[in-house]
Amino acid sequence: MKINFKITLFAVLVLFNLNTKNSVEGSNNLIKDTEKDLVSNYNKIYFAGGCFWCMEESFDKIDGVIKTVSGYSGGDLENPSYEEVIYKDTGHVETIEVTFDIKKTNYANLLNVFWKNIDPFDKYGQFCDKGKSYRSVVFYQNNKQKKLIDNSIRKLESRFESKIVTHVWKFKKFYEAENYHQDYYQKNFLRYLAYKKACQREEVLNKIWN
Numbered sequence: 552m553k554i555n556f557k558i559t560l561f562a563v564l565v566l567f568n569l570n571t572k573n574s575v576e577g578s579n580n581l582i583k584d585t586e587k588d589l590v591s592n593y594n595k596i597y598f599a600g601g602c603f604w605c606m607e608e609s610f611d612k613i614d615g616v617i618k619t620v621s622g623y624s625g626g627d628l629e630n631p632s633y634e635e636v637i638y639k640d641t642g643h644v645e646t647i648e649v650t651f652d653i654k655k656t657n658y659a660n661l662l663n664v665f666w667k668n669i670d671p672f673d674k675y676g677q678f679c680d681k682g683k684s685y686r687s688v689v690f691y692q693n694n695k696q697k698k699l700i701d702n703s704i705r706k707l708e709s710r711f712e713s714k715i716v717t718h719v720w721k722f723k724k725f726y727e728a729e730n731y732h733q734d735y736y737q738k739n740f741l742r743y744l745a746y747k748k749a750c751q752r753e754e755v756l757n758k759i760w761n
Contacts, residue, residue, distance in 0.1 A: 592652050593617060596661060596696075597624055597722055599644040599688035600669040601677025604735040604743060605752060606647045609668040615655030620648040621728040621735070625688060625720055633729055636684045644686050648725050659699055665689065667760050671707065674716040679750035690722040 600606045603621035610619050623631050626642025636643045651661060669687045670677060676685035691697040697719070704715045736743040747753070 592654055593650050594653055594658075596649050596651070596658060596692070597646055597690040597725060598649065598665045599624070599646045599686065599690070600665060601645065601680050601685045601687065602746075602750075603645040603647050603728065603732065605747060606645075606668065607734065608736045610647065610649050610661070610664060613651075613656065613661070613664055615652045616649060616661075617652055618650040620650075620725075621732045622646055622648060623726045623728060624690065624722065624724065630726055633732070637682070640683065642683075643726075644684050644688050645728075646688070646690070646725060648727075658696055662689070662699060662703055666703065666707065668756065669717065670755055670759060671715045671717045672711075672713060672759075678752045678755055687717040689717060689719050691719065692722045 598606065598610075600609075607619045607621055610616050622645075623636050623641075623643040624646040625644045626636075628635065628641040628643065631641050631643050635641055636645070649661060671687060673687070675681045677687055689700050691700055700719050704717075704719075707715055731738075
């Protein structure tokens with residue numbers, strides 16, 4: 552029986568292309584599934600502790616924190632600018648969005664990091680930054696977070712025998728700050744260091760927590 556060589560070669564090439572295509576699609580699907588798994592392991596939470604440059608630095612060094620973003624939250628003005636938040640009564644406070652890996656850390660641990668990096672007894676702002684936009688705020692997104700916050704406040708008030716004035720607000724929406732604010736402590740290290748030193752942030756924190 553004669554076999555048409557051209558037809559046979561064509562069939563082999565078609566099968567090869569199909570297998571290659573399936574292999575590539577399989578690899579792409581695997582990558583997509585892996586990305587989905589990673590994203591599903593990430594949660595976002597929100598804290599306001601005065602200057603968001605300093606809060607970024609405090610959380611970026613924590614194992615399990617994937618990313619921090621400076622922004623504004625708590626008010627009703629949509630897409631506020633830095634000038635509006637600082638100089639007008641928008642209701643917003645300087646806030647950071649913390650993305651973390653739930654397999655490496657959790658909300659309770661990060662809440663503790665928040666407390667250790669603020670002055671919870673200052674109702675006028677934080678350190679050298681005073682005004683409504685610099686108030687300390689813990690944002691909660693569900694009842695579980697709210698209970699953890701309330702319990703932590705009770706423990707702190709018992710420990711220090713003083714009232715915690717940090718606000719506890721239901722999270723509504725987060726607005727990302729201008730690009731020049733993002734990673735400011737890294738991009739403008741010397742200027743940032745001078746600012747933090749002038750504010751005596753570390754000295755105040757050591758006095759409260761150590």
